[in-house]
Amino acid sequence: MIHRECGVLKTTYEADMALYPLPIAKYTVGALLVLFFGVVPLALDDYYLSILNLVAIAIVGALGLNILVGYTGQVSIGHGAFMSVGAYTAANFATRLDAPWPVNLLAGGLMAAAVGAVVGIPSLRIKGLYLAIATLAGQLIIEWTINHVTFISGGVQASIEVARPRIGSYVLSSHRSMYFFLLTFVVIAIVGTLNLVRSRIGRAFVAIRDRDIAAEIIGINIFRYKLLAFAISSFYAGVAGVLYTYFLGIANYEQFQIVVSIDYLAMIIIGGLGSVLGSIFGAIFITLLPIVIRIAMETFGGMLFEQQTVLNLIANLRLMLFGVLIIVFLIVEPEGLNRLWRNIRSYFRVWPFAY
Amino acid sequence: MLEWVDWRFTLLLLSNGVLIGLMYSLVALGFVLVYKATDAINFAQGEFVMIAGLIVVGFLNLAGLPLWVSLVIALGAMIGFGFGLERVVLRKLIGRPIIAIVMATIGLAAILRGLGPMTIGAGTKPLALPIPDEPVIAGPFFFPPIQLVGGAVSLLFLAGFGWFFLKSRKGIAMRAVADNQQVAMAMGINVERYFGLAWAMAGVVSALGGVLWGNLLGVDVNLALVGFKVFPVVILGGLDSIPGAIVGGLIVGIVENVAAGYIDPYVGGGTKDFAPYVLMIVALMIRPYGIFGKRMIERV
Numbered sequence A: 001m002i003h004r005e006c007g008v009l010k011t012t013y014e015a016d017m018a019l020y021p022l023p024i025a026k027y028t029v030g031a032l033l034v035l036f037f038g039v040v041p042l043a044l045d046d047y048y049l050s051i052l053n054l055v056a057i058a059i060v061g062a063l064g065l066n067i068l069v070g071y072t073g074q075v076s077i078g079h080g081a082f083m084s085v086g087a088y089t090a091a092n093f094a095t096r097l098d099a100p101w102p103v104n105l106l107a108g109g110l111m112a113a114a115v116g117a118v119v120g121i122p123s124l125r126i127k128g129l130y131l132a133i134a135t136l137a138g139q140l141i142i143e144w145t146i147n148h149v150t151f152i153s154g155g156v157q158a159s160i161e162v163a164r165p166r167i168g169s170y171v172l173s174s175h176r177s178m179y180f181f182l183l184t185f186v187v188i189a190i191v192g193t194l195n196l197v198r199s200r201i202g203r204a205f206v207a208i209r210d211r212d213i214a215a216e217i218i219g220i221n222i223f224r225y226k227l228l229a230f231a232i233s234s235f236y237a238g239v240a241g242v243l244y245t246y247f248l249g250i251a252n253y254e255q256f257q258i259v260v261s262i263d264y265l266a267m268i269i270i271g272g273l274g275s276v277l278g279s280i281f282g283a284i285f286i287t288l289l290p291i292v293i294r295i296a297m298e299t300f301g302g303m304l305f306e307q308q309t310v311l312n313l314i315a316n317l318r319l320m321l322f323g324v325l326i327i328v329f330l331i332v333e334p335e336g337l338n339r340l341w342r343n344i345r346s347y348f349r350v351w352p353f354a355y
Numbered sequence B: 001m002l003e004w005v006d007w008r009f010t011l012l013l014l015s016n017g018v019l020i021g022l023m024y025s026l027v028a029l030g031f032v033l034v035y036k037a038t039d040a041i042n043f044a045q046g047e048f049v050m051i052a053g054l055i056v057v058g059f060l061n062l063a064g065l066p067l068w069v070s071l072v073i074a075l076g077a078m079i080g081f082g083f084g085l086e087r088v089v090l091r092k093l094i095g096r097p098i099i100a101i102v103m104a105t106i107g108l109a110a111i112l113r114g115l116g117p118m119t120i121g122a123g124t125k126p127l128a129l130p131i132p133d134e135p136v137i138a139g140p141f142f143f144p145p146i147q148l149v150g151g152a153v154s155l156l157f158l159a160g161f162g163w164f165f166l167k168s169r170k171g172i173a174m175r176a177v178a179d180n181q182q183v184a185m186a187m188g189i190n191v192e193r194y195f196g197l198a199w200a201m202a203g204v205v206s207a208l209g210g211v212l213w214g215n216l217l218g219v220d221v222n223l224a225l226v227g228f229k230v231f232p233v234v235i236l237g238g239l240d241s242i243p244g245a246i247v248g249g250l251i252v253g254i255v256e257n258v259a260a261g262y263i264d265p266y267v268g269g270g271t272k273d274f275a276p277y278v279l280m281i282v283a284l285m286i287r288p289y290g291i292f293g294k295r296m297i298e299r300v
Helices: A013-017 A023-043 A046-071 A079-097 A101-124 A129-148 A175-197 A200-210 A212-217 A222-248 A258-271 A276-304 A307-332 A336-349 B002-038 B045-062 B067-088 B098-120 B145-167 B169-179 B181-186 B191-217 B221-237 B242-267 B271-286
Strands: A159-161 A250-252 B136-138 B141-143
Touching: A023 A175, A046 A079, A046 A175, A046 A200, A046 A222, A046 A258, A046 A276, A079 A101, A079 A129, A079 A159, A079 A222, A079 A250, A079 A258, A101 A129, A101 A222, A101 B271, A129 A258, A129 B098, A129 B221, A129 B271, A175 A200, A175 A222, A175 A276, A200 A212, A200 A222, A212 A222, A222 A250, A258 A276, A258 A307, A258 A336, A258 B098, A276 A307, A276 A336, A307 B098, B002 B045, B002 B141, B002 B145, B002 B169, B002 B191, B002 B221, B002 B242, B045 B067, B045 B098, B045 B191, B045 B221, B067 B191, B098 B221, B141 B145, B145 B169, B145 B191, B145 B242, B169 B181, B169 B191, B181 B191, B191 B221, B221 B242, B221 B271, B242 B271
Parallel strands: none
Antiparallel strands: A159 A250, B136 B141
């Protein structure tokens, strides 16, 4: 990630595919781990840790969507619904069976994967725009089902309270303990995605994205791999949904509406399609955007406008800035923040020379 | 006795469905026009309708202008908006993958959703038209006049655009652009201008849709939700077909009304938004290009 090399001298495929291209990469990763597991939780207070928790959940979800959209090239506007499937499955397991959190987490992920694979079935016949609309239908139908089937939603308000996760006898009730809990899953998700995309499955995904007919001819079973992409992506979404449920302490379908699906799409577009680092950047960016706007408007808005106007502005500015950013990134930098980061890096790598 | 009531109830649902369906057709027409000419998918069609409604309400209620002046201003604004949008955003995305255009229009939708309430305020505003409120009763049917007007306007527009594409010079040029951009360019057609024209026409249709739907539902951000009905309509009818927009609209209108009438009492509401999408999924699996659409869809 953050390192400088001199010359590319790879002679084997293994070296080319290695997670750590240079020894220094190991130190960088080690330093990042120390930073996020050691320094950050000690340095920040609960408010900032709760924001980081939201970022962590978004990273897991964005990684999942990027596997589907960025690596496999299948458009999906149903990510929020898959998250809700995970969330409600876990909530029902937790309240009805009194199951511990690892069981709930796995059940939520697997149920979301199953539902995702079903929603992905149209992708076998249609693609592009038609698939986008089909997944949109999936989103709306899942939303409606959860909202109207009381067996799933637990009746009034369609929300289920979930007890905090516990490890042994220790209950993860503070934002600080949740931070460690969530960060663990972020690490697992990142490592999992990195390894997935350089495996046989990941290469098949990329082949389908680049040219599906060619992929079929070289022997990739498109049927299987497209459904697998939907299932894996939805598994991530389901896990993110369960984590969010544990973070909030409640499963509520309003947290997983179509706006959320669009937020996640924006994350991977602004971050960079088909890139793990891009998903992380995008998740951080989109999660922090409303918070930064709110803080900025609360600090400076009061000087220019009245209190009521400021409140009105915060909500609407967020939407507008969100839209403007998506369009600007699409036009100016289609490869997203990841590309910007690479540009900055390659600038400093050869500094003080131009190339 | 009971059977008679049921029969009457069904007819009522059907007739209302037809009228609402025609108003859906009007909104869907904007989507079809853009897709037909430019191959771009407009996920912001509902927001177009909303913003047009807001412009009319803004000039009508806040500035106190007469209705026809507000309507003319809204039409002008939407035409300018259509051309400007094509020039600034969509032209830069020509030749890019489908998700880029989908996301660009979703981004546009977000901008319009923020812009509307920010400038005109968040509350729901009534949009009064000089149309009587009393329903027109004809035998077992009764029709709200606004829906009759809406249906008539929709049919008028659909016929007008049908004529435009079949007979007029510009319409034929636009079909040429839709068919093959390079050949059209070689024949001396200014392709980019026709792209702009298509977006402007979508703006005009949305302005009318905004007034009619605004009168029916009141004008606020939720007016944009009409846009969600566009997808079932256009998928059922065919993405690039004007008659398809009518037929799709009618099917969606009837299905959602009948489904809501018979299923809502058992599940507690919401069937209206749910049934068209179930129908659409079925259509996508069986006949993805729609009833009248070109069979050009790329199979996998």
